[in-house]
């Protein structure tokens with residue numbers, strides 16, 4: 704049985720960019736190939752992160768702690784003409800979903816939850832088709848796609864998956880809103896807890912408080 708933690712999914716923004724970069728740089732070359740279609744070198748990963756346009760796309764993340772982003776789902780809204788023309792697929796409002804989970808956090812449902820959140824976000828924004836592209840050998844991604852009921856088209860070792868979504872309703876709005884609130888609260892509490900611990904340590908022995916040079920002084924606040 705899976706040992707699944709409670710997973711809070713947050714919508715990410717500009718201030719999360721450094722943590723996204725850390726997450727993607729932590730992926731092995733083979734994971735980068737699965738995620739980006741090629742084993743991108745660090746500079747290309749960095750360019751990808753810098754180019755994410757938060758005003759156009761939506762990015763979701765799972766923080767394990769204030770600084771450690773362990774899962775990222777990127778929902779890119781697409782021009783339907785850029786998709787492979789597959790018979791019978793309705794592709795008038797489409798978003799492509801790409802996802803990665805840090806190796807130590809795999810098989811704990813994080814990928815599935817990111818996918819579910821992306822699907823509900825699409826519904827609430829009148830996107831009627833959620834699209835994925837991956838290698839046919841990518842078992843976990845195919846498992847997520849099949850569980851969600853995606854239509855899968857396999858061709859030359861690659862997969863295109865399409866999920867047709869209904870329109871929004873009061874329950875879909877309520878669910879996304881509740882998930883975002885819970886994640887923001889969790890994140891804020893984690894940050895406050897960390898600050899409180901640092902403050903207490905400082906009180907007890909000020910000389911032992913070392914500021915980390917790896918992290919921004921102020922983590923994102925939500």
Ligand SMILES: CC(C)(COP(=O)(O)OP(=O)(O)OC[C@H]1O[C@@H](n2cnc3c(N)ncnc32)[C@H](O)[C@@H]1OP(=O)(O)O)[C@@H](O)C(=O)NCCC(=O)NCCS
Nearest residue numbers: 737738801802803804809810811812813814815842843846
């Ligand atoms: C794909 C990926 C995001 C899945 O993340 P995850 O958090 O491990 O996924 P989940 O825990 O939600 O597991 C999803 C399903 O896949 C199954 N699964 C996970 N790893 C598996 C494996 N190696 N072989 C077979 N099935 C596997 C799980 O059992 C689960 O099925 P279940 O709910 O029926 O038990 C993660 O493996 C990853 O980051 N891979 C590298 C990047 C990538 O491939 N991205 C996808 C292309 S965009």
